[in-house]
Amino acid sequence: QSVLTQPPSVSAAPGQKVTISCSGSSSNIGNNYVSWYQQLPGTAPKLLIYDNNKRPSGIPDRFSGSKSGTSATLGITGLQTGDEADYYCGTWDSSLSLAVFGGGTKLTVL
Amino acid sequence: QLQLQESGPGLVKPSETLSLTCTVSGGSISSSSYYWGWIRQPPGKGLEWIGSIYYSGSTYYNPSLKSRVTISVDTSKNQFSLKLSSVTAADTAVYYCARQKYSNNWFDPWGQGTLVTVSS
Numbered sequence: 001q002s003v004l005t006q007p008p009s010v011s012a013a014p015g016q017k018v019t020i021s022c023s024g025s026s027s028n029i030g031n032n033y034v035s036w037y038q039q040l041p042g043t044a045p046k047l048l049i050y051d052n053n054k055r056p057s058g059i060p061d062r063f064s065g066s067k068s069g070t071s072a073t074l075g076i077t078g079l080q081t082g083d084e085a086d087y088y089c090g091t092w093d094s095s096l097s098l099a100v101f102g103g104g105t106k107l108t109v110l
Numbered sequence: 111q112l113q114l115q116e117s118g119p120g121l122v123k124p125s126e127t128l129s130l131t132c133t134v135s136g137g138s139i140s141s142s143s144y145y146w147g148w149i150r151q152p153p154g155k156g157l158e159w160i161g162s163i164y165y166s167g168s169t170y171y172n173p174s175l176k177s178r179v180t181i182s183v184d185t186s187k188n189q190f191s192l193k194l195s196s197v198t199a200a201d202t203a204v205y206y207c208a209r210q211k212y213s214n215n216w217f218d219p220w221g222q223g224t225l226v227t228v229s230s
Binding site for chain 1: 159170173206211
C-alpha cells in the first residue's frame with residue numbers, strides 16, 4: 001500500500017490529452033515538492049517533472065505538472081504511442097522520514 | 111553527461127548479505143547539494159526508496175529497512191555502495207542507484223538497474 005495514491009491505469013487516443021493524479025497528505029505532498037517519473041518498458045525511471053512543475057532539459061513541453069493542496073497532477077498532451085509507460089509520482093514524507101513514491105499508473109495510448 | 115552504473119552479484123542466497131556498487135562517471139560524487147541514493151523495484155511492482163548518502167558519509171535510510179541497510183561512499187573511486195543483510199525472497203528486485211537532490215527530493219539520473227534474485 002503506497003503512501004501516495006495513483007490510478008492503476010489511464011488510457012487515451014493518440015493526439016489526445018491525459019492527466020494522472022497523485023493524492024497524498026499534508027505530511028508529504030502538502031508540504032514538499034513533487035516529482036514525476038516515466039518508466040518505459042524494461043528501462044529505468046526517467047525524471048519528467050521536478051519541483052512540482054519544472055521540466056528537466058530535453059523534456060518536451062507536452063509534459064506538465066501541477067500541485068494543489070495535498071494532490072498533484074501530471075498532464076500529457078499530444079499523446080504518442082511512445083508515451084506508453086508507467087508513470088510514478090514521488091515526494092518526501094516528513095512524518096515517516098522517507099522518500100515515497102506512488103504505486104504507478106500505466107498509460108495506454110489506444 | 112552524468113552516468114551511473116550498478117554492479118554486483120545477480121544471485122544471493124537467503125540470510126546472506128546483498129552487496130552492490132554504483133559507479134558515477136561524467137561528474138564528481140563530491141558535488142554539493144546532491145545525495146546519492148538506492149531505490150529498488152520488485153518484479154511487477156512499484157518503487158521503494160532504500161536510502162541515500164552524501165559524499166561526506168552522512169546517510170539516511172528507509173526506517174523499514176534501516177536495521178539491515180548500510181550505504182557507504184568511496185570518493186576516491188567515485189563510487190557508493192549498498193549492503194543489505196539477512197535477505198529473503200522479498201528482497202528480490204531490480205536495484206537502481208540515482209543522484210538525489212536532497213532538499214527537493216528528486217532523483218536524476220538513474221542507473222540502468224540490476225536484478226538481484228534471492229534464492230538458494
